Amino acid sequence: MGFQLAIDCADPDRLVSFWAATLGYRAQDPPEGHVTWRDFYVSVGVPAEELGDGDCADRIVDPAGAGPAIWFQIVPERKTLKNRLHLDVLVGGGRSVPVAVRRQRVDAEVERLVRLGATVLSKHDGDTDGQYGVTLADPEGNEFCVA
Incomplete structure (x- = not known):
């Protein structure tokens, strides 16, 4: 299937x-x-x-x-609420990669995606829990993450 x-x-x-x-x-x-x-x-x-x-x-x-x-x-209706399902674009390399390196990789990808039409919504800074990611919206407002 x-x-x-x-x-x-x-x-x-x-x-x-x-x-x-x-x-x-x-x-x-x-x-x-x-x-x-x-x-x-x-x-x-x-x-x-x-x-x-x-x-x-x-x-x-x-x-x-x-x-x-x-x-x-x-579809005729516009998006009005937060997505219940979203995509994660994984470019950082995971927790085995130092957070400073992941931050650099993620930020570079975010810059590229913003040039394509994405909008940055929020950042999850990895200083406290070792994670780093950015939540964006595509050109129609659908949320997705880059980590």
Whole structure:
């Protein structure tokens, strides 16, 4: 049995670009026999007015095949509460790496992600418990952590 992660959103194109760059993923190709995702969705009966503009690329995949596929599903409502599930982007190296080194790695990744459109929400300083991480929001406000 496999699974994919589904993330509700208003603008899949924006999140496909952001999360593909964040995770080292790539946009998923449309199903065989279809030039674009729009072509596929129309072929399975999705009304054109639900598709918006563009080719409807709304999925990313891990090129190595190790991580789950992620589908950015358009929903009408906006995010209003804290996520009950979030992603952790792990770049620090874990507790076997000195906290000063982890802080440097995490901060460098946070700077890169902010340039891609993320917003810093809070920092968890590792001075008291040996952990260091930063909570961010993606371009639509979905929280995730870098540690």
